Amino acid sequence: MAxxxxxxxxxASVKATQKITKAMQMVxxxxxxxxxxxxxxxxxxxxxxxxxxADLTAAVGEGEEVPKLMSxxxxxxxxLLVVCTAERGLCGGFNSQIARHARLHIRKxxxxxxxVKIFCVGRKGYDALRREYGELIVExxxxxxxxxxxxxxxxxxxxxxxxxFEEGAFDVCTLFYSEFxxxxxxxxxxxxxxxxxxxxxxxxxxxxxxxxxxxxxxxxLSEIVPLNIRVQVFHALLENAAGEMGxxxxxxxxxxxxxxxxxxxxxxxxNRQRQEKITTELIEIISGAEAL
Amino acid sequence: xxxxxxxAPTMTTVRPGMVKxxxxxxxxxxxxVFHGFADIQGDSCTLLAETAVPIGEASDAIEHRxxxxxxxxxxxxxxxxxxxxxxxxxxxxxxNETVFPG
Numbered sequence: 001m002a003x004x005x006x007x008x009x010x011x012a013s014v015k016a017t018q019k020i021t022k023a024m025q026m027v028x029x030x031x032x033x034x035x036x037x038x039x040x041x042x043x044x045x046x047x048x049x050x051x052x053x054a055d056l057t058a059a060v061g062e063g064e065e066v067p068k069l070m071s072x073x074x075x076x077x078x079x080l081l082v083v084c085t086a087e088r089g090l091c092g093g094f095n096s097q098i099a100r101h102a103r104l105h106i107r108k109x110x111x112x113x114x115x116v117k118i119f120c121v122g123r124k125g126y127d128a129l130r131r132e133y134g135e136l137i138v139e140x141x142x143x144x145x146x147x148x149x150x151x152x153x154x155x156x157x158x159x160x161x162x163x164x165f166e167e168g169a170f171d172v173c174t175l176f177y178s179e180f181x182x183x184x185x186x187x188x189x190x191x192x193x194x195x196x197x198x199x200x201x202x203x204x205x206x207x208x209x210x211x212x213x214x215x216x217x218x219x220x221l222s223e224i225v226p227l228n229i230r231v232q233v234f235h236a237l238l239e240n241a242a243g244e245m246g247x248x249x250x251x252x253x254x255x256x257x258x259x260x261x262x263x264x265x266x267x268x269x270x271n272r273q274r275q276e277k278i279t280t281e282l283i284e285i286i287s288g289a290e291a292l
Numbered sequence: 293x294x295x296x297x298x299x300a301p302t303m304t305t306v307r308p309g310m311v312k313x314x315x316x317x318x319x320x321x322x323x324x325v326f327h328g329f330a331d332i333q334g335d336s337c338t339l340l341a342e343t344a345v346p347i348g349e350a351s352d353a354i355e356h357r358x359x360x361x362x363x364x365x366x367x368x369x370x371x372x373x374x375x376x377x378x379x380x381x382x383x384x385x386x387x388n389e390t391v392f393p394g
Contacts, residue, residue, distance in 0.1 A: 048338055052331045056303070214293075214304035223305055224329055 004277070007270040011263060018259035024090065025252035032183065032245035038149075039180055039242040046235035053228045056221070057196045059211050067218075069162065069225045072195030073171045078115045080138075080170035081105065082161065082193075084177040084236050085125030086244040087144045092251035094178065094186060094244055099128035101188035102176045106133060117170055121157060121237075139164070149241055154234030161233075162226060165194055177236035178243040184250050186243035191236070193229050295330075295337050302332040306341060308383050310350075310391060324350035324391075326357065354388045 002010070057070065083102045085095045102118075102125070109116050119139040120126040126140055141157050143149070161173060173194035178186040213220050293304075306328045314320050328341035345353040361381050368374045 045340060048340060052303075052338065052340070055331070059301075212300055212302040214302055220303055220305055220329070224303075227329075 004270065004273055007266060007273065011266045011270065014259050014262050014266065018256055018263065021252045021255040021259060025249055025256060028091075028245050028249040028252060032242065032249055034148075035238070035242040035245050036180070039238040042235055042238050046231050049228055049231050053196050053224070056211070056224070067222050067225050069165065069194055069229070070196045070221060073168070075171045076114070078117065078170040078172070079109050080117045080119055080161070080164065080173045080194075082119045082121060082157070082173065082175045082233075083125040083129065084175065084240050085120075085122035085128070086240065087123050087142075088244075089124060090251065091244050091248035092254075094247035094251075095122075095124040096128060097186070098176055098178050098188045099125055101190065102129065103132070105174070105176070105190060106136075119157075119161065119164075122240075138169070143237075149234075149237045151230070151234055154237050155230050157237075158226070158230040158233045161194070162229065170194075175232065175236055177240050180239045180242040180246065183246040186247060191232065193232055196225065196228070295332055298334045299332050299337070301334065303329065304332070305329045306339065308380075308387055310347070310387075311339065311341075311344075322347040324353060351388070351392050354384055358384050358388075 081102055083098065085098050089095065106116050106118075116133075116136050117139075118129060118133060118137045119141070120129065120137055121141045122143060126137065129137065139160065141160070143153060146153055164170060165173070172192065175191045175193050177189060177191075179189045181187055211217075306325060308326045309324070311323045311325050312320060323341075324345045324347065325339070325341035326343040328339060330337060330339045332338075343353075358381060361377055361384070365374060365377045365381070368377055
């Protein structure tokens, strides 16, 4: 049984922790608002971009001059997985959810006999995958210094990906991140970037989409395809940033509540013990007085 | 370039310039756009621009752009990079002169 003093110290320490989690929750709530706004503002653009790309992919016939980034290398042996996670922890299952999603994918690819390469964006994903697949990690991007994610951050990552593609380092590239649904729900998502995947259920539109290109198909595609990759990476980073803050907020809310419960429990047993002590002392005094 | 209903599906890149469009009530809007591309289909036209500024603020935006490009030009290393920036600057200066003469 803990002594009175121990209990008192314990209560003080839990209270201090509660203060910290409370403060973190409020910081996360403030940051969430901004991150959510940014993610939601970027959504129409990137969604529209994705539809345009899908139309294009469906419309571009075989035999046309299509950039490799769009058509792929024709093989599907080496896969690059770009795993985007947060830089900081203490946000519940956010990072491990993405890592788990990626890990399942890696396992599937390896069992199919493919070669897997990993590009970690964010420290937490690297930490999570390092132990199991350390030798597969070929590239890392650090965003720790970045306070507010800008397009240039996404551009750097996308450019690095495209460089690797030019060097022939991989055939297929998939982007892993968390889609921000709401404060309490973030859905880990895998999105194939290279070659541009034609999404299902879009076939009906393709007949109308026999495009004219101004000035010509080659120059347009060579501009749009890389732009699309950059935009999608940017979209992923923004969604992630919002998701991280949402997850952090609810995790810290939970922690604060737990700390509150713990304090109540500890205070109760502290008071009980104090009462007990007083009672024992009184009995001692009374029986001492009676003995005289 | 003018886009009317039932335009042939076209995909094109957009250079810096003015975009005019009317809504259903015939009200006209004007925007200045920097780079982007347009996806034109029979029943819709989507223009995704890197930046879009309402006409009222366009003059400032162009000047701001030119200034930052000038700064970038001083730092640029490659010749290719330099000529790309110069071309962009010429386009913008030209645009500024045509849209806001004097």
